[in-house]
Amino acid sequence: MLLSRKSEVEQSDRGHATGEVQRLLRLEASAILAASTTVFFHFGGELWVFALLFLAPDLSLVGYALSRKVGAGFYNAAHSYAAHVLLAVAGVLTGLALLWQVALIFAAHAAFDRGLGYGLKYAAGFRHTHLGTIGKPVRGDC
Known part of the structure; x- marks a missing residue:
C-alpha cells in the first residue's frame, strides 16, 4: 500500500511527497536515469558528449542570483521531463540527432538529481522541493 501509515496520510498535504510515494518517485527517477543513459549510448552517443553536458542543466542555478x-523557474525548466521530451521530439522530427541526444542527457541528469532527492523547486527556496525539504530544518524555514 502506498500510504500505509496514518502519519504518511497526515503528511501528504504538506506540498511534497512523503513515505512510500517519495520512495516510489525516487525509484522511478532511477529507472529514467538508466533508460535515458542506455538509449543514448545504444544509438551511438559519445561518452565525451555525455560527460560534457551532464551537469549543464545545473547552469540554471544562476537564476537564484x-x-x-x-x-526555481529556471531550475524547473531545465529539470522538467516535459521539456526533455519536447526537445527529443524536435530532434526526431528535424533529424537533428544532437537535439535528442541532449534531451536524453538532460533527462538523465534530472533523473539523477531526483534519485538523490533533489526535486523540482518551490519559490520558497532551493531546499524546498516536490520530493521534500533538502537537508536538516533550519530556523525560519517555511
Whole structure:
C-alpha cells in the first residue's frame, strides 16, 4: 500500500511527497536515469558528449542570483521531463540527432538529481522541493 501509515496520510498535504510515494518517485527517477543513459549510448552517443553536458542543466542555478522565484523557474525548466521530451521530439522530427541526444542527457541528469532527492523547486527556496525539504530544518524555514 502506498500510504500505509496514518502519519504518511497526515503528511501528504504538506506540498511534497512523503513515505512510500517519495520512495516510489525516487525509484522511478532511477529507472529514467538508466533508460535515458542506455538509449543514448545504444544509438551511438559519445561518452565525451555525455560527460560534457551532464551537469549543464545545473547552469540554471544562476537564476537564484536574481531571486528565489526566478531561480526555481529556471531550475524547473531545465529539470522538467516535459521539456526533455519536447526537445527529443524536435530532434526526431528535424533529424537533428544532437537535439535528442541532449534531451536524453538532460533527462538523465534530472533523473539523477531526483534519485538523490533533489526535486523540482518551490519559490520558497532551493531546499524546498516536490520530493521534500533538502537537508536538516533550519530556523525560519517555511
